[in-house]
Amino acid sequence: MIEFKDIVTPVDCEVTVETTLRDALEIFKKKKWNLLPVTDAEQNLQGVFTRSGLYQMVLDGGPLDAPIQPYIKKQARSIRIDTPYREIEQIVKTSKVGTGVVLDEQNKVIGLLTKTDMVGALLKSANTLKDQLETILQHSNIGVLMTDGGMQVVYANEAFAKISGRSIDSIMSRALDEIFPGLLNEGNTPHHYEKFKSILHISSYETVNHEEGKILLFQDISEFEKMAEELETVKKLKLTIETTLENAYDGILMTDEKNMITMVSPPLLELFNLVKTEVLYKPVDQVLPQLKLGNVFSSEMAEVSDFHEMKGIRYIVHRIPIKKDGKVIGAIGKVMFRQLNEVSELFKRLQKAENKASFYHQQLQKSESARFTWDHILSKDSYMEKLKKSAAKAAKGRSTVLVRGESGTGKELFAHAIHNSSARSDGKFVVVNCAAIPEDLLESEFFGYEEGAFTGAKQRGKIGKFDLANGGTLFLDEIGDMSLSLQAKLLRVLQEREFYRVGGNVRVKVDVRIIAATNRNLEEMVKQGEFREDLYYRLNVISLNIPPLRNRVQDVEYLITGLMRELNSMLGTSITGISSQAMTALLRYGWPGNVRELRNVLERAMTFAEHGKIQAEDLPDYLISQLSRPVTEQISLAEDAELGAIKKALSQTNGNKAKAARLLGISRSGLYEKIKKYQLSV
């Protein structure tokens, strides 16, 4: 930067009003100045003695010793040394006076400012400027090309050489149109110049010859294109994250480096009752302080919270820091509650299954002992009550008992209770399911076999069920499924109270009470020759006929309550309620599988039930569909009562319609009509 003091010509001679023409001539001869500043003894400016003043004095014939005083010009042009350089430039350009006197801050004369000084300085600053500009242009990544008025290239920088793929030497001093045809026809407004992948600006300037030269600037946009591509990728990535978040199964939110919420998933908003627009760009520690997401900014580590609860829903928070170059620049909060509930649901079911397994394990240990008593047979039905009483009486004797009824009505339960209330309750209660054991094994199951009776395994012999039940009760379930040959052997034991083991010839005496059960029509089987008549009579000494559940109208609701209590202790649950819809569905159903089916349905529903109550949706579909049965199929309360009375009468009379009609006080044909109306299967 040029300063004024750098271009001032110092004055090293003293010229006063007394200076003589001779001295003045001497100074002018030596200095080539156009004027001499005239000062007093304190260097204050008195005026100037110009070269033309000198000539005038000589022409006037002034003696050489005469003082120059009369020829001194009083109005001298002076400039203070602290005048800014720009102003000096202006003064020099406009002033008619070629030379000015320079004064210091105390207005004392210190030098002269000549036009030569000024031109020299301007030239120097122009050169500096040129050097600076050239340095900038050479290092700029904007390609620069300059022509003179004749459109010949006068300047090109490195960046242009790079953009155009030409060396500077091959361009310089050549006609622009020749090297880059058509370039000059490009418009003056900045635009995309495809050939050089640049934005082109063309502007004009005035050359020293007052012609119009061109300056062409090329801004490389391949960098921008790369950036735009990157931006596009970032945008796509953002969209992907947003879509993922929108559809996330769990609650997720993200924060930035100031821990402000930048993204949030709908399940999270739903869980915490929040509105997206109200939480976005808010500090997470203010909106959801319970998540403690700020923790990861100090710990810089991912962490998992303890269990929390919201609206009765348990959740855990997984806090994850987002790091860049080792610095935490945000956080992700993952609020897991859905899987958690599923897992805990599975866990609950596992626990229930375990409880069940241990229950069955205990029961297994108790097998061969009768577990149930009359109290376990739940019923409010008066016929059932009577049946229990008669069975209890029969239990006291020794007679064989035949328990009949559809599958699942509780035949085995009766057998248990009979044994338990009999005099042989201390003895074993041995169960044989005649339908479940293969025919060829049934005999050895019953009577056992002697050591070495078979070649092959189990050489040591086997104790049969009769042996086991000695002194106790043998419960022959599904007796109707026993083969005729075995029926004969069974009959013999019943008659003679002794038997032979398989492969043995020693008579074994036994004292066993037989309780048999079947759901088959033995009378019909006898008729068909499938069941021995003599055995039938032998078994049918005391016959207990358990009515199906559909004929025990009051029992369904009573059993539901009782079975739920029992199942709760077995499953380890505490389901105590049942919705009225679920109850309606259960009451409307026909229960072909009887109490066993009801028990299974309840067990399943209690496994699924939440909040301590069975809902309709916890029931299997075929039961839910009871709710949507057409109205015409449904019956009124009065009809319900009527149906109940008919069912009861029929079950008390063992399906004897004449007796049932009498009991109901209606005609037989009237009963037939009603049986048809209610589609009863009798």
Ligand SMILES: Nc1ncnc2c1ncn2[C@@H]1O[C@H](COP(=O)(O)OP(=O)(O)OP(=O)(O)O)[C@@H](O)[C@H]1O
């Ligand atoms: N009155 C009742 N009170 C409580 N539980 C009952 C009652 N009747 C039956 N159950 C239960 O129903 C299920 C079936 O009972 P049980 O095995 O005694 O029937 P069943 O008539 O012997 O069946 P199957 O002929 O198929 O052997 C058992 O879990 C039993 O505890």
